[in-house]
Amino acid sequence: MVNIKDMSEDEDELYEHYAFKVEKGQQPLRIDKYLMNFVENATRNKIQAAAKDGSVFVNDVPVKSNYKVKPHDYITVKFEHPPHENLLVAEDIPIDVVYEDDDLLVVNKSAGMVVHPGHGNYSGTLINGLIFHFENLPNNSSNRPGLVHRIDKDTSGLLVVAKTEIAMAHLSNQFAEKTSEREYVALVWGNVEIEEGTVEGNIGRHPKNRLQNTVYEGEEAYKGKPAVTHYKVLERLGYVTLLSCKLETGRTHQIRVHMKHIGHTLFNDERYGGEKILKGTTFSKYKQFVENCFKVLPRQALHAKTLGFEHPTTGEFLRFSTEIPDDMRQCIEKWRNYAKHVG
Template identity: 80%
Template sequence: MEENGPQLPEEDNLHEHYSFTVDKGQAPLRIDKYLMNFIENATRSKIQAAAKYGGIQVNDEPVKSNYKVKPLDNIRVLFAHKPFEDLLVGEDMPLDIIYEDDDLLVVNKAAGIVVHPGHGNYSGTLINGLIYRFDNLPNNSSERPGLVHRIDKDTSGLLVVAKTEQAMSHLSLQFAKKTSEREYVALVWGNVEEDEGTIEGNIGRHPKNRLQNIVYLDDEAEKGKPAVTHYKVLERLGYVTLVSCKLETGRTHQIRVHMKHIGHTLFNDARYGGDAILKGTTFTKYKQFVDNCFKVLPRQALHAKTLGFKHPTTGEFMRFETPVPDDMVQCIEKWRGYSKYQEL
């Protein structure tokens, strides 16, 4: 008896997970290879399987996995299952809520927790914890309950969450109009020469690695969105510098991208190359010291320390601060000791 192959889903049962337009300067490249750079946690076999049942579409036509992408192609990626981020389930998890009233709450997010579900992170996110504890949180424009803004998975610190529709619109407008206050503490590679400064440069997707963002200037500025970061040196520690960064805008990875743009990548920021020794000596002991710092702080050295905004009901300006977490403190202390040793 002949065995039937696996049942392929019909096109009507496919659900869109990604869509984007290929950049103008893209060289011809097999679409399965191309998508590997653009979809986090994707495997080539999964992409090829999707192509077999018509789930990889270019300009609304299904293509095979050996199709060569061209500039300005419109690509859609469809799978047989709905995006997991659409299937929100409440989860009982600890939340460090430092303030709460009828309109909003302020959460101190630990490093390692994803803010909202997305590809590769479908549970254990901050939103899963919020909807378990709070009923009827208002959706933002991206259908994400309660979220006014977000911070990266491996960034620690403060977030404000809206509990009512009125609070959501009021707080979102403050972030859009740049009247909210957001200050971060970061440890960056190198000696930041100026005591303070402002970084301006439009931020957009990296043309070859969609998981990164870069600064676009001058003729290419239209590829990104305006971004402004004000920085101030807090402490010089030899081969690294502790800085305060105040956000005027809130682009994805803004501090990480802007600091790298001026030559000061965040310490241990793996996505942007900060998990390599970017400054310092070639001595083996130094390498061991840096490796120990990486072990103490196994993430980018970035903490959302201060958050300020007008209360949506009372109009009172509220400011919250949270201390730099232990992993960053230990890493900073190590560098403090090392820099003093170097001065002897």
């Protein structure tokens, strides 16, 4: 016989992995389809299996995968184990260290490497490598060792990592106060007409697709956080443009969201629609050319090229720069040749 105390203890064993509040304008939609838009790396089969096992709840009641979500539903997904990103395992992963001293290190992250563990990426991340190679890294406010800032999985480039508590506080403050320098190189769809400009638009979660962010303006501005990106044309390559983008703020997907907002989605940025042919002709030869570019660069065309900050101990302003990686360089070269022959 199971008493009430035992039952409550069993319930306490469930750990929340996801929680979503359904928007008020949501049309009725099967919960397995709904969750596919909100959970990264989730397949419909995985979601259906979780529902079958009683792990998907709506308003604290377990539901099956054919449940139709309604506005204001509160959806949670709970399992018997804690989220994997809380379980950090040291892994012998090679890290490209550009600079190192007693206080910090600067690393050049390759495209495809996730910065910290999260849903669907529990190993092979930069943090797994960092805790293998460096002992006693200080935790940031999210309990992530050494991490001062982050860049997206498929973005390459420079990151600074703190090795002491003092360095963590000092560097984090510089990013918060916008005194650090971050310059990215981006290849975007379309001819960016003005030579340089600034995009200002509050960034927040997309209401219909949680894997995307979007710009909120006017009366809806309160739904996002202030974000400012300064851009400058480096080279016009026909149906695409090479840009330098300097971040004043550091919101998630900031350059990707801001560029899409002004009509210049990043080249091959699948999450934001840049993997489609957004500009150009209808010739099949051109389509084949673009497909070849996608094969050469199977990710968004974004590289964190320059990073500058004040050293937390010496007070000296340090600036680091790294070459554009081969995949992006080859793609740019292809467009350069194409623009010559067409222009």
